[in-house]
Amino acid sequence: MRLMVINPNSTASMTEKIGAAARAAASPGTEVVAVNPLRGPVSIEGYYDEAMSVPGVLQLVQNAADADAFIIACFDDTGLDAARCLTDRPVVGIGEAAYHFASLVANKFSVVTTLARSVPALEHNLIRYGLAARCARVRSSEVAVLELEHAGSAACDRISEEIGRAVAEDRAEAIVLGCAGMADLADRLSDEHGLPVLDGVSCAVRLAEAMVGLRLRTSRLGGYAPPPLQKLAALA
Amino acid sequence: MRLMVINPNSTASMTEKIGAAARAAASPGTEVVAVNPLRGPVSIEGYYDEAMSVPGVLQLVQNAADADAFIIACFDDTGLDAARCLTDRPVVGIGEAAYHFASLVANKFSVVTTLARSVPALEHNLIRYGLAARCARVRSSEVAVLELEHAGSAACDRISEEIGRAVAEDRAEAIVLGCAGMADLADRLSDEHGLPVLDGVSCAVRLAEAMVGLRLRTSRLGGYAPPPLQKLAALA
Amino acid sequence: MRLMVINPNSTASMTEKIGAAARAAASPGTEVVAVNPLRGPVSIEGYYDEAMSVPGVLQLVQNAADADAFIIACFDDTGLDAARCLTDRPVVGIGEAAYHFASLVANKFSVVTTLARSVPALEHNLIRYGLAARCARVRSSEVAVLELEHAGSAACDRISEEIGRAVAEDRAEAIVLGCAGMADLADRLSDEHGLPVLDGVSCAVRLAEAMVGLRLRTSRLGGYAPPPLQKLAALA
Amino acid sequence: MRLMVINPNSTASMTEKIGAAARAAASPGTEVVAVNPLRGPVSIEGYYDEAMSVPGVLQLVQNAADADAFIIACFDDTGLDAARCLTDRPVVGIGEAAYHFASLVANKFSVVTTLARSVPALEHNLIRYGLAARCARVRSSEVAVLELEHAGSAACDRISEEIGRAVAEDRAEAIVLGCAGMADLADRLSDEHGLPVLDGVSCAVRLAEAMVGLRLRTSRLGGYAPPPLQKLAALA
Amino acid sequence: MRLMVINPNSTASMTEKIGAAARAAASPGTEVVAVNPLRGPVSIEGYYDEAMSVPGVLQLVQNAADADAFIIACFDDTGLDAARCLTDRPVVGIGEAAYHFASLVANKFSVVTTLARSVPALEHNLIRYGLAARCARVRSSEVAVLELEHAGSAACDRISEEIGRAVAEDRAEAIVLGCAGMADLADRLSDEHGLPVLDGVSCAVRLAEAMVGLRLRTSRLGGYAPPPLQKLAALA
Amino acid sequence: MRLMVINPNSTASMTEKIGAAARAAASPGTEVVAVNPLRGPVSIEGYYDEAMSVPGVLQLVQNAADADAFIIACFDDTGLDAARCLTDRPVVGIGEAAYHFASLVANKFSVVTTLARSVPALEHNLIRYGLAARCARVRSSEVAVLELEHAGSAACDRISEEIGRAVAEDRAEAIVLGCAGMADLADRLSDEHGLPVLDGVSCAVRLAEAMVGLRLRTSRLGGYAPPPLQKLAALA
Known part of the structure; x- marks a missing residue:
């Protein structure tokens, strides 16, 4: 099975880090290809x-004839509906994946x-997915995405403090880390706080492996109906 | 006052039609500039x-130094959050504008x-805006957008039938027409069905005129905070 | 265009203040008539x-043959549905007007x-309008309505403190001032806190000007259907 | 125990009918006083x-020194919050009473x-009470209130047909009759359709008897705080 | 009238206390039978x-030929749907009973x-009943159920402190005590805090008395349809 | 990896069928043990x-020292929270599993x-999970569970007709089959109707395989905190 993991931003070092996290998480026999658009926000x-x-993400999906499934590795699930x-x-999307799993191990996250x-x-995503009812609060740590690339202990400490507040104030039973760049922090923070800490990647x-295994396909009726071919051709 | 009305698709004839509808609706003293991205979906x-x-829409917003306000003239309010x-x-957005006004003249639309x-x-937009509670149902007439460009009576008839169903089945007290290309049909359909029929343009x-008059500005805190300058420069 | 601005309480000095605020906000060519019921709560x-x-408000609406539109200038939108x-x-209503505009410039207010x-x-109004989803919190400043009539700095200070809390605790991106008597404070508080502060008047x-310009009419179907004439006559 | 049952409309024959229904439902030892405002809608x-x-209803509440509890016998729960x-x-209110009991005998009504x-x-009431989630649909029978006063079989038949639709289309497990004037039809319709049919009176x-028995009092904090005495005096 | 009050846990002393509370609350002429399953959680x-x-609760319901109504005296409303x-x-259920009454005396509890x-x-119960909209917050006092059996002032003090927080932070207008074992504390806490404090028992x-008086029956359509006799026989 | 698949009812033939469906769906290397309580509803x-x-289900969970994960193979997710x-x-639970996956391939199911x-x-489950927003309607086919055990074409035809209605009336983009006994019908119905048809097993x-692979554990904080040992011992 081949999974294409798309980092929607153009920072190659982050794509590498995400790819490594994906490979570490994958089952034996799953090939992970991590890519990013050449242009676009860093x-x-x-x-x-x-x-x-989004357009860069969509182009990667359109040209990936040999991938069995796609992962959008930004926590806002960038371009998810259009890609479908x-x-x-x-x-x-890594956001939705984490929300769904958190709902299976906690009453509230x-x-x-x-x-x-x-x-x-x-x-907005949580409301649209229906899972806002399961999320106690979305908190910001004021750690910028690229700061995580050379994350010393300060960034991790700020995230950890925010997790402490989520447990005390929100009565959260699990934590979802809200950025692809935090993938390597999940285990450490889970041990520290004694509750599930989920990384979306x-x-x-x-x-995605489960969906491929189930031979599950996105519906072609309604909102995910494929655009007419001439439109796709014109925009290629 | 100068309003930039952006048709997000690249069909110039539709831009003209939207521009005409906008001008017909505008107050004396309001200048309407109707534009569309050169490339992108028709x-x-x-x-x-x-x-x-969306990227084409955003570029138009970025370069429009002399507009007092912007209208996104596609009913999905394409790129609205990013533009802000x-x-x-x-x-x-013309979608949100119609929903807000419909809420002021009807219990349900x-x-x-x-x-x-x-x-x-x-x-999804209705849920996100909060106005889903006011909308009885979103109905499709199976009239394609560009069909409306050379709309004979058949397209209008199909829309009219759907309005009839909305009144009978949804107990709708007002109708919102869900496409910029339907702007010229509102008055006729309102007379025919005896209820408010709102056109988003x-x-x-x-x-937008009201907001300019109020000197109302989009918040710079939170979700609409401006991106850093170097990001904007890199993507220009 | 003639707007009748109805202060639902019987305090004439407040009607004057509201009328002045309305005139200051109106477009050239709009005539503002500010009135209040002779009897009723102060x-x-x-x-x-x-x-x-409410009955006093409704009587004013019924007798106002020459108004093009009506504004109910109390923040609970007193009698709005009945007036329609x-x-x-x-x-x-000034409450709903402020909520709708706040939704256009902020993710949450x-x-x-x-x-x-x-x-x-x-x-309750926010839930009924559907806009509760956009409102982070309704806060009280414990400044009484008539205190605002001779509002020294103390009242404004208390309101300002509460705005500070709304930004820090609610992550509000905009503030709606919840009383007609606060109309004159909006600009000052907006400057002070660096975010949109909306006054309902x-x-x-x-x-209302926009609706008159659009020739938009309240639906006569369903909940806003006009009462039978003999009922109106009997209660006049 | 003395219950004051207030018919908010001014039709004395309806007050009598409501009073009779209330007495038939009351426990031994409960005295029912049925009243209506002298003026107001029929x-x-x-x-x-x-x-x-509403003002007529409130005046009756204010002057009823010897009532142990009050019932507002119009299905919109006219003036309920103000009376509290x-x-x-x-x-x-008879509306809320019926909704609460229906929630105790059916998943949906x-x-x-x-x-x-x-x-x-x-x-709107259902949303505000929180019980909209339990109500499958509010249906109208197009039987006017006063038609029920001299209700031959035709009115009852129309209501019965609508109940049939509610069972078939809404999967309603119980029916709430939405008018004080339908109080005498509940048993007959319940037998006919084989499900609970609730009358609000x-x-x-x-x-109300249960609340008096529990010595339960309306909260004086927040929204039901009593108005200042001088206001009450001024409006008496 | 005979009410069977079922304490779902197997602690007889708690059953006695609940029975006493029920008898103190009952109308003259109501007989209260307090029971608990012989086995099951303490x-x-x-x-x-x-x-x-739950199975113990259901067995008690099934064998109670002479009860006119049943009360499930645990605040989670243990087995309520199955019993119906x-x-x-x-x-x-004592939980739902308290929530419904609280909704009648307070905007939020x-x-x-x-x-x-x-x-x-x-x-979850509050969401399912629809009354989550009326509940500001569910708070825990960290007083264990059986601690309430020999409750000195410490337990009551902890509960009282939490009520203080509910008033200050949640703007609660009434308090619902969330355990059958707190029945004897309601009056004292109501006096102390000056707002309604409701005990579910x-x-x-x-x-239940009111429902018996109304001859109200649980619907046999839909979710509460009785199981086939052979199933009941097999599980007896 | 060893998965214990628990059929909560006591019909062994159904357990076998569910076990076969589970094995057919499992990855290589996953061992499926299908069990059911000896007593309980058929x-x-x-x-x-x-x-x-539920008690039978819980006993199976408690005694299954060597299972890596558990599946509750009844579509109401019987005893899910208690098992956690x-x-x-x-x-x-097979219900929640199907809802989560349906949310990943369709806007509405x-x-x-x-x-x-x-x-x-x-x-109720859908509301509690938060996914009610994604479910257009829960429909019954009036095919009893055990009828599916010797399901000739009649049962499948009734289900197929109901799917037809779901597509036409609910605008469902995917279908979830609401019974473990329907596992073998999914592929056929998906082909017939041209949209994803999901089987919960x-x-x-x-x-569950994915969760084991992720080493994801149920939170021990809050609602899923383990009961004290003496309670577990007493009930064993």
Whole structure:
């Protein structure tokens, strides 16, 4: 099985880190190909970055004839709905993957993400997915995405403090880390706080594997109906 | 006052029609500039078209130094959140404008849009805006967007039938027409069915004028905080 | 265009202040007539005052043959639904006007109103309008309505403190001032806190103008159907 | 124990009928006093009638020194919140009483009321009470309130047909009759359709008795805080 | 009238205390029979206890030929839906009874229960009943159920402190005590805090009496349809 | 990896069929052990059956020292929350598994289950999981659970007809089959209707595998905290 893991931003070092996390999470026999658009925002922090990175993400999906499933490795699930119109092979966002799994191990979870400007987009996703009812609060740690690339202990400490607040104030029973760049912190923070801490990249890898195993296909009726071919051709 | 009305698709004839509708709705003294991206989908029908047209919309917003407010003239309010990050001048989507006004003249309204594939995106917007509680149902007439460009009576008849069903089955007290290309049908359908039929283009024009008049600015805190300058420069 | 601005309480000095605020907000060519019922509560603070002031408001609407639209200038939108049964000309509440505009410039807003006893009525309105999803919290400043009539800095300071809490605790991106008597404080507080602070009176004036400009009429179907003439005659 | 049953409309024959229904439902030892305002709408059908009848209802509550509890015997629960500000003795609306009991005997219920114009007000109440989640649908039978006063079989047949639709289409497990004037039809319709059919008048009587028995008092904190004495005096 | 009050746990001393509270709340002429399953958890604190106590509760309902109504005297309303399938006589949970009455005397209430582990089950009940909209917050006092059996002032003090927080932080207008074992504390706490404090046992007694008086029966359609006789026989 | 698949009813032939479906869906290397309680209802159709089967399910979980994860193979997710208190190894219900996957391939799905009496329990689960927002409607086919054991074409035809209605009336983009006994029908019905048809058993197998692969554990904080040992011992 071949999974294409798409980092929607153009920072290659982050793609590498995400690819490594995905490979570490994958089952034996799963091949992970981690890619990113050549152009586009260097990080996705808020609505504007998200919008600007989508066409690059979609192009990667369109050209990936040999992938069995796709993972969108930005926590806002950048371009997820549009990508599902382009193929009936599974497309999984790391945000939604983490939310779904958190719902299976906790009555309520909180999200700890990067900057305050990203919070409303995540809240909208949760409402749209239906899982807002399970999320106690989306919290920002004020650690920027690229800061995580050379994350010393300070960034991790700020995230850890926010997890402490989520347990005390939100009565969160599990924590979802709200950025692909936090993938390597999950185990450490889970041990420290004694509750499940979920990283979206690994969640999405295993969820996509499950969907491929189930031969589950995206519906072609309604909102995910494929665009007419001439439209696709014109925009290629 | 100068309003930039952005048709997110690349069909110039539709831009003209939208521009004419906007001018007809505008107050004396309001200048309407109707534009569209040079490239991008010829019509917006569903998630994929929406995603692909956003960068073009954003570029138009970024370069429009002399507009007092912006109208996004596609009923899915294409790129609305991202555009609000680029300027604190008002940005109004024609979908949201129609929903807000419909809420002021009816307890419940129904939407009649083009194709079934567009329905989920509109439903998501309504949930996100909070106005889903006021919308009885989003209905599709199976009239394609560009069919409306040379709309004989058949297209209008299909829309009219759907309005009849909305009144009988949904107990809708008002109707929102779910496509910029239906702007010229509102008055006729309102007379025919004896209830308010709202067209988003004219609603958005008057709403944007009101916001300019109020000197109302988009918040720079939280989700609409402006992206850092180097990001904007890199993507220009 | 002639707007009738109805202060539902019987305090004439407050009507004058509201009228001045409305005139300051109105477009050139809009005539503002500010009125209040001769009898009824001197201020609207909670359910009882609200109920007792409605018949006076409705009588003013019924007798206003020459108004193009009506504004109900109490933040609970006193008698709004009943007034819409009496005329198909636009009737706008200052509460709803502010909520709708706040939704166009912020992902989430908070309301800062007068007394705690007024909070539940505002919360019910927000739920009914559908916009509760956009409101982070309704806060009381414990400044009474008539205190605002001779408001020294103390009242404004208390409101300002509450705005500070709304930004810090609710992550509000905009503030709605929850009383007609706060109209003159909006600009000052907006400057002080660096975010949009909306006053309902001016919002309602521009929204009513927009509706008149759109020739938008309240639906006569369903909940706003006009009462039979003999009922109206009997109660006149 | 003395219950004051207030018919908010001014039709004395309906007050008598409601009083009889209340007495038939009351426990031994409960005295029922059925009253109505001398002036006001002859029937409550929609927002306008509701608003115009409230001051009369409130005056009756204010002057009823010897009642142990109050029942507002109009299905829109006319003036309920305002009445609760005037006394800490229980005030129960017949609409809410029926909804609460229906929630105790059925997973979902439907309401069958009089005219379509009354439906939105009932829907708003259900949302505000929180019980909208338990109500499958509010249906109108197009039987006017006063038609029920000399109700031959035709009115009852129309209501019965609507109940049939509620069972078949809404999967309602119980029916709430949406008008005080339908009190005498409940048993017959329950037998006919083989499911609980609830009449608000009797529900409210027993619920008010229960509250008096529990010595339960309306909260004086927050939204039901009593208005200042000088206000009450001024409006008496 | 005979009410069977079922304490779902197997602690006889608690059954006695609950029985005494029920008798104190009952009308003259109501006979209260307080029972508990012989086997099963000694207290109900969370999902596991709840599940293990249900079969014992159901057996008591099935064998109680002469009861006119049933009260399930654990605050999670243990086995309520299943019990309603076994008889059309009223079955009332003490949790739901308290929530319904609290909704009649307050705009918003908070719950103060025992341990944190019980909170999610109560939150789920509130959502399912529809009354989550009326509940500001479910709070735990960290007083264990059986601690209440020999409750010195310490337990009551902890509960009282939590009520103080509910008033200050949640703007609760009434308090619901979230455990059958707190029945004897309600009056004292109500006096201390000056707001309604509701105990579910007495609420359920009066509510069940009201339902018997109304001859209200649980619906036999849909979710509460009785199981086939052979199933009941096989499991007896 | 060893998965224990628990059929909560006591019909061994159904356990076999479910076990076969689970094995067919499992990855190579996954061992499936299918079991059922020795006593308890022969089928789970509604609240009563559900309640009576839970203790048997919990006992199986408690004694299964060597299972890596548990699947509860009844579509009401019988005893799911209680089972999660007994172990931190993953416990997955087939209902929730199907809902989560359906949310990943469709904007909206409908459920087609067995009898009308089962519908409310499924609706409550959907609300509690948060996924009610994604479910267009829960439909009953009036095919009893055990009828599926010797299902000729009639049962499958009735289910197929209901799927047809779900597509036409609910605009469902995917279908979830609402009974473990329908596992063998999914592929056929998917081909027939041209949209994803999900079977909960296979969904749960792959989801549980994913959770084991992720080393994801149920939270021990809050609602899923383990019961004290003496309680567990007393009930063993």
